[in-house]
Amino acid sequence: MKQACLTAMSVLFLLMVAGCLGSSDSTAIKQSERTMMDASRDKVNLSVAMYVTVLSVQDVYYDIVAEFEKKYPNIEVKMRFPGFEYEKFMSSRMEDHQLPDIFDTHGWSKIRYGQIVVDLSSEAWVHRLTETIRDTVMDTSGKVYAMPISEARDGITYNKGVLKKYGIAVPTTYDELIAAAEKLKADSNGEVVPFFFAATDDWSVGQFFDYFANALLMESGKAIDWSKWTQISEMFQQLIDRKLINDDVMTAKYSDIIRLFAEGKVAFAFAAPSFADEVFKYKNGTTIGIMPIPPLVAGNPPSFSGGERNTMAVWKDSPHIKEAKMLLSFFARSENLEKIEEVTKLPSGLKGTIPKHEFKADYEKYANGGILPYYDRTYLPYGMWDVICKNGVEQLAGRIVPEQFSIIMQTSAEQLMDK
Structure with missing residues (x-):
């Protein structure tokens, strides 16, 4: 009987202890849940x-x-x-x-x-x-x-290895840039594309126009001179007519430039060199440089777009x-x-x-040169960048000529200014 009483008391004690522990655990869980809810609210x-x-x-x-x-x-x-x-x-x-x-x-x-x-x-x-x-x-x-x-x-990113291979100095004027392109095309038997553009990434086309709009601005001192835009478009047409750009320009993607630079098949890109690390991964030892945008008149300073x-x-x-x-x-x-x-x-x-x-x-090396603002951001209404890029591609496709490009630019600018 005594043993039975002790056993019953022991069981009762254990149940009481378990109940206390259960109450403590429950409280802790509730506190933890409240903390998590507070943390969630503070997140x-x-x-x-x-x-x-x-x-x-x-x-x-x-x-x-x-x-x-x-x-x-x-x-x-x-x-x-x-x-x-x-x-x-x-x-x-x-x-x-x-x-x-x-x-x-x-x-x-x-x-x-x-x-x-x-x-x-x-x-x-x-x-x-x-x-x-x-x-x-x-x-x-x-x-x-x-x-x-x-x-x-931003300036012109160039393939140092390619220029060295064909004995070409870094151009300092636009005429020198075109002469370098012609030499690269001739001496490589067409293996090297002087200038790379990608119509599917039309900003790469627009960049050419924005770069040289600044170069011409230095000459004219005018914010908007549409006859000068015709001149830029004629410069672009020269690249097309002389076959100084990639043949697959209408289907190429800008990301193709990584492989082409690494393989020494492209010399110049009108862009910043932010793609360089991808080129280095593709082919270690590739050498790339950046040069400012050359002036359109010899003797004028080169400049970067900033x-x-x-x-x-x-x-x-x-x-x-x-x-x-x-x-x-x-x-x-x-x-x-x-x-x-x-x-x-x-x-x-x-x-x-x-x-x-x-x-x-x-x-x-070019620290003493000029840094000019992007032309479209400074002198043109918002929305003109899209007009530049799309119509640059239209020119590539042969659907507009330089004079038409200038008319489109002027009309679009006036319409956007009215807005």
């Missing part, structure tokens, strides 16, 4: 859209964001790269009033996006703005429209302005900007970085 999702088309550059952005998320685990960043559809993407978002928290102003921080971005003038990195970008992203009142990640420093390449602006109606500014400040760190410089081969828009990429010497 911030930042949306970011950038006009970055090169995969190796996108990867660096992803890496920097991952480090940011480690430092701030309550913030999740969703990066989006719409590629060459970026402007359509932003137009759609603007119409729906559903913009990303942070977005790339791609050359239009003031004119297109000026009314919908946060003033960043009080941010710690503002004093580091370079002299070459300050006026582009800041107005006379001191408002800062965007943080410049990369500055455009301004915004990639920026980060904050949408004024974002519910997460504080966190967006935190991400900008993180990207503004010199070590992060240097990572981007390394892959884009372009200078940062903020001082304090030490470039180490292969094109540093080329940029230093």
Whole structure:
């Protein structure tokens, strides 16, 4: 009986202990759930859209964001790269009033996006703005429209190995550039294409016109002189008629240039050298250079096209302005900007970085030359870039002639200005 009583008491004690433990565990679980719910409520999702088309550059952005998320685990960043559809993407978002928290102003921080971005003038990195970008992203009142990640420093990317093989010096005038192209075509028996364009990526065509519009502006001193546009179109027609461009221009993709540069089959590209790392991966030992846009009259200085390449602006109606500014400040760190410089081969828009990429010497060589803003961004209404690119392709296809191109440009500009 005594044993039975002890057993019953033991069972009762164990049940009581189990009940206490169960109550404690239940409380802990509820507390944990409340903590998770609070954390969920505190979780911030930042949306970011950038006009970055090169995969190796996108990867660096992803890496920097991952480090940011480690430092701030309550913030999740969703990066989006719409590629060459970026402007359509932003137009759609603007119409729906559903913009990303942070977005790339791609050359239009003031004119297109000026009314919908946060003033960043009080941010710690503002004093580091370079002299070459300050006026582009800041107005006379001191408002800062965007943080410049990369500055455009665009000229003609050339294949050093090809020029060396055929004994050609880097051209310093447009006439020398055409002479070099003719020599390359003749001496290589057509194996080397002097100039590469891709109609499917029509920006590569538009770039030619935008480059030399600036070169002619230096001659005329006029913002819009449509007779000069006819001259640029005639220069482009010369490349077509002399067969100094790739035969597959209407079907080629711009990404083809990676293989062609690596194989020594293309000499010049009217673009920045941001594709260089992809070429080096394809064939180690390939040598590439960057030269400024040659003047159209001997004796005039060469120049690069400058301004915004990639920026980060904050949408004024974002519910997460504080966190967006935190991400900008993180990207503004010199070590992060240097990572981007390394892959884009372009200078940062903020001082304090030490470039180490292969094109540093080329940029230093031409440091005393001019840096002119992109012509369409400065002198033409928004929307004209699309007109330039599409009609450049029309000329390639033989559907318009230079005089028609100029008329289309003038008419389109007047219509867009009226809007």
